[in-house]
Amino acid sequence: MTYYFVHQYNKTMLWRRYSWPQLGWEEIKKRGRLLVIDDAEFAYIELFRRDGYTIEQWHDVTDLEKLEKGGFDVIMLDIRGVGSEISKDEGFGVLKHIRKVRPAQFVIAYSASDYDLTQLDFFRLADAVMPKSADYVDFKREVDRLLQQRFSVEYYVDRITKEIGSPSCKRIICKAIRKGNPHILSDKLNRLIEDPDVRSLILDLLQMAISIVSLAYVK
Amino acid sequence: MIYEKLLFPLPIAVGSTLIDGSLYQWPDTCRRCKKRVCIELAKTKDIGVCPFGYNYQRVTQEVIVAGVCKENYSHPTKKWRKNIKHRAVRVLESHWEKALAALENFHADLDVEIEKWKEKKKREWFETVEWQEKFLEQLRPEIEKGLFQIHDYKQLNAQIAQNINVIIEEKYEGANFDEKLKKASEQEKAIYYATKLLEEKLNVSKFLYQPEWLNESSECRRFGVHQMVMKYYKIYKEMFRSKSIEFNLAGISYNQVVANPQAASVIIHTFLDNAAKYAPKHSQVNVYVEDLPNGGVQVLVESYGPRILNDEREKIFDPAYRGRVARKVSKEGTGFGLYVSQFIAKKHFDSPIRFEQEPRETSRRGHLTRFIMVYPPCAPPCKAF
Numbered sequence: 001m002t003y004y005f006v007h008q009y010n011k012t013m014l015w016r017r018y019s020w021p022q023l024g025w026e027e028i029k030k031r032g033r034l035l036v037i038d039d040a041e042f043a044y045i046e047l048f049r050r051d052g053y054t055i056e057q058w059h060d061v062t063d064l065e066k067l068e069k070g071g072f073d074v075i076m077l078d079i080r081g082v083g084s085e086i087s088k089d090e091g092f093g094v095l096k097h098i099r100k101v102r103p104a105q106f107v108i109a110y111s112a113s114d115y116d117l118t119q120l121d122f123f124r125l126a127d128a129v130m131p132k133s134a135d136y137v138d139f140k141r142e143v144d145r146l147l148q149q150r151f152s153v154e155y156y157v158d159r160i161t162k163e164i165g166s167p168s169c170k171r172i173i174c175k176a177i178r179k180g181n182p183h184i185l186s187d188k189l190n191r192l193i194e195d196p197d198v199r200s201l202i203l204d205l206l207q208m209a210i211s212i213v214s215l216a217y218v219k
Numbered sequence: 220m221i222y223e224k225l226l227f228p229l230p231i232a233v234g235s236t237l238i239d240g241s242l243y244q245w246p247d248t249c250r251r252c253k254k255r256v257c258i259e260l261a262k263t264k265d266i267g268v269c270p271f272g273y274n275y276q277r278v279t280q281e282v283i284v285a286g287v288c289k290e291n292y293s294h295p296t297k298k299w300r301k302n303i304k305h306r307a308v309r310v311l312e313s314h315w316e317k318a319l320a321a322l323e324n325f326h327a328d329l330d331v332e333i334e335k336w337k338e339k340k341k342r343e344w345f346e347t348v349e350w351q352e353k354f355l356e357q358l359r360p361e362i363e364k365g366l367f368q369i370h371d372y373k374q375l376n377a378q379i380a381q382n383i384n385v386i387i388e389e390k391y392e393g394a395n396f397d398e399k400l401k402k403a404s405e406q407e408k409a410i411y412y413a414t415k416l417l418e419e420k421l422n423v424s425k426f427l428y429q430p431e432w433l434n435e436s437s438e439c440r441r442f443g444v445h446q447m448v449m450k451y452y453k454i455y456k457e458m459f460r461s462k463s464i465e466f467n468l469a470g471i472s473y474n475q476v477v478a479n480p481q482a483a484s485v486i487i488h489t490f491l492d493n494a495a496k497y498a499p500k501h502s503q504v505n506v507y508v509e510d511l512p513n514g515g516v517q518v519l520v521e522s523y524g525p526r527i528l529n530d531e532r533e534k535i536f537d538p539a540y541r542g543r544v545a546r547k548v549s550k551e552g553t554g555f556g557l558y559v560s561q562f563i564a565k566k567h568f569d570s571p572i573r574f575e576q577e578p579r580e581t582s583r584r585g586h587l588t589r590f591i592m593v594y595p596p597c598a599p600p601c602k603a604f
Contacts, residue, residue, distance in 0.1 A: 047389070080370070115373070115421070136388055
C-alpha cells in the first residue's frame, strides 16, 4: 500500500516536473531570430537561411533599440569593427551594454582576435565562443544549442535556481512562471540577492520563461 | 695559452715558453740564459738546481717550475749557497708544495672543461620556465606588431574557411559535413585543409606571444586526447598522402584529461608538422596513443628524419634553433615549433617532451625519430576545474 502511494506521488512529481509546454524543433527554428553583427561578410548567412533559420546581418549596430528590446533570440557578435559609435571598446562595449539591459540575451562571441588575451573579458561575457574560421556545422551546433535553451522553460528554471543559489526556491520559481507573475518571486529576491545586476538577470530570465509558456499556449 | 690566465704564483716553463708567476717573476738571468738547464734536465719529478742556483722541478709532462729557490733546499756547494743568498727570492717549502700540488691537479684542457661547464649551466638556465618567460618578455615589442598581423591573417583565413565551407555545403549531398567533404574535389579539400592548418599554425603564435594563456583556468576543459589526435589525423592525412607518406594511427585511448585543449593540440600539431616537413617520400609516419595507469595519455609520433647530432639533442628545443642536418634537408621552418611545444609541455603540463632517435641510419630514409608527450590527467593550472 505504502509502495502504491509512493509510486503515485513520484508519478505526480515527475508529471509536474515535465509538465512545461514544449515547442517542437521546427517551431523553434521558425520562431528563432538570429542576428549577425560583423563588419565583414558572414558567408554562412545563406546556409542558415537554406536550413530554415531566420537570420539577418548588420555591418554595424544599426538599431540599438531593437537589441535592447530583445528583438533577437541569438546574436552572433564580432568584436572588431562594430559598435564604435556606441563604445570605444567596439564589440566588447556592445556586449557589455547588452548584458546590462538584457542580461539573459544569448550571445555567441566570435572573432579573429581570439588569440588576444586582452579580449578575454569579451569572451567570458558571452554564452558561447567560436573562432571565426570554424565550420558552418560548428556554428550551427552552437546556434541550435542556444535556441533549444532559449525556448526551454526547464533551462530558465534551472538557471534561476542556480543564480539564487537555493534549490528550495524551485517551487516558487515554477509558481511565478505558471502564474505569469514575476512579483511572486520579488520578495524572495529582495531578501536573498543583494547584487542588483543578479536581481535584474533573474527577473529577465523569469520574464523570458513566462513569455515561452504563454507562447506555447497561444500556439 | 691557458697557463697565462692561470694566476699560478711561481714562474713556469711550458715547453720553451717562460711564463711569469702571479707572485714571482722569472729572473732576468733566466730570461737571458741560453742553456736552459732547467728545461733540459728536468726529466723526472725530482727537484734540481741550475748553474745560477735556482731550483727547478717538473710538475707535469709539459710544465716545469723554475726561476725561484725553495727554502731549506740544500745547495750542493758553499759558493752557490753564498751567491744565491743575495740574489734569489726564496719560496717557503709549504708554499712550494701547495703550489705544485695545485698545478698537478690542473688540467691543460681546463678551458674545454670550463666551456662544457658553462654550456651545462646555460642549458640548465635555458630549461627553466623563468628564462623562457624572460625571453618572451624581450620579444614584447615585436609581439605588439605581430598581434596586428595575426589578426589580419586570421581574418583572411576565416574568409577563405567560410567560403570553402559554403561551396562544399551547397555543392555536395550528404547526411553530414564529413560525407560532403569526402565527395569534394581534390582542390576543394586542399583549400579546406589548408585553412585548418593555417589556423593551427596561427594558434601556435598565440602561446608564443601571450604565454599567460597557459595559466588561464577559464580555458581548461575536459577532453579526450584520442579524439584530438583523430582531428589532426584527418587534417594531416591529405598532406601526407600528397607526399606519398604512409600515415598510421595506432592504439586506443579512453582517458580524458583536463587541460587547455588548444595548448595540448599545439604539441601534437608540431610533432606532425615536423614529421610532414622532414619525413622523406614513401616513408611512414606512425602515431601511437596509449592510456596510462594514472589516468594520463601518452602520444608518440614516430617518423624518419634528419640526424640530430649529439651536441644538438637539447638545443632542438631552443628558440629559433634548427638542427644542422635539418637545415640542409628543409629550408623552411622558424625553429619555434618545438620551442613553443616544450614551453607548453613544461609550463602547462609539467611534463616535458621526450625525444629519441636511432643512432644509426637503419634505412635510407633517415634516422627513426620519436617524439613523446605524456599528458597528465590534470594540468596543474586546471586543478580548480
